Amino acid sequence: DAKTTQPTSMDCAEGRAANLPCNHSTISGNEYVYWYRQIHSQGPQYIIHGLKNNETNEMASLIITEDRKSSTLILPHATLRDTAVYYCIVRVPGNQGGKLIFGQGTELSVKP
Amino acid sequence: GAVVSQHPSWVICKSGTSVKIECRSLDFQATTMFWYRQFPKQSLMLMATSNEGSKATYEQGVEKDKFLINHASLTLSTLTVTSAHPEDSSFYICSARWGGSYNEQFFGPGTRLTVL
Numbered sequence: 001d002a003k004t005t006q007p008t009s010m011d012c013a014e015g016r017a018a019n020l021p022c023n024h025s026t027i028s029g030n031e032y033v034y035w036y037r038q039i040h041s042q043g044p045q046y047i048i049h050g051l052k053n054n055e056t057n058e059m060a061s062l063i064i065t066e067d068r069k070s071s072t073l074i075l076p077h078a079t080l081r082d083t084a085v086y087y088c089i090v091r092v093p094g095n096q097g098g099k100l101i102f103g104q105g106t107e108l109s110v111k112p
Numbered sequence: 113g114a115v116v117s118q119h120p121s122w123v124i125c126k127s128g129t130s131v132k133i134e135c136r137s138l139d140f141q142a143t144t145m146f147w148y149r150q151f152p153k154q155s156l157m158l159m160a161t162s163n164e165g166s167k168a169t170y171e172q173g174v175e176k177d178k179f180l181i182n183h184a185s186l187t188l189s190t191l192t193v194t195s196a197h198p199e200d201s202s203f204y205i206c207s208a209r210w211g212g213s214y215n216e217q218f219f220g221p222g223t224r225l226t227v228l
Contacts, residue, residue: 043219087155099146101158
């Protein structure tokens with residue numbers, strides 16, 4: 001399994017960009033990188049995923065290094081509602097497309 | 113995104129009783145459903161994966177006779193915690209995905225189980 005390493009916690013000022021790093025040095029060529037977040041006592045919310053190209057949607061941007069050993073999730077203008085635990089996950093291959101195994105994530109605190 | 117619901121959102125039961133938690137995909141057909149458990153201050157732990165009409169595949173260390181999973185239709189999966197004990201108190205979260213291997217996986221809001 002390709003495991004991920006994330007900082008335990010990060011702070012970000014409201015209105016500024018939040019850059020959340022993730023290392024996945026053992027990722028295989030066909031494994032995607034997924035980002036989810038979990039606000040306290042709720043189910044995880046999908047943010048974005050990618051294989052090797054950078055991706056952008058209405059929530060965030062995902063920058064994946066050329067060697068695919070690390071990635072960065074960017075929240076361009078963080079708000080207080082973005083305070084959550086952010087999980088970087090490499091999808092485990094298997095029958096029916098594999099499963100998502102969660103690591104410890106990064107606890108992002110957006111401060112006024 | 114697609115919607116996954118869970119019922120109940122919270123439940124309190126006595127030790128020794130069984131509790132059933134329902135997970136429904138409301139606007140898509142879930143070919144694969146997952147059940148996770150989360151203890152306070154910890155990450156989500158995958159318990160099992162189920163495909164519609166098939167037996168669930170349990171992760172190592174998860175007792176299949178204690179956590180009964182049924183995925184009888186493309187929109188419904190149930191988790192039954194049998195003979196619940198206080199150590200089973202946790203936040204149970206289901207997740208669902210349709211079709212292709214790398215489609216998005218959507219999560220329910222979770223069910224808080226407290227066993228007295």
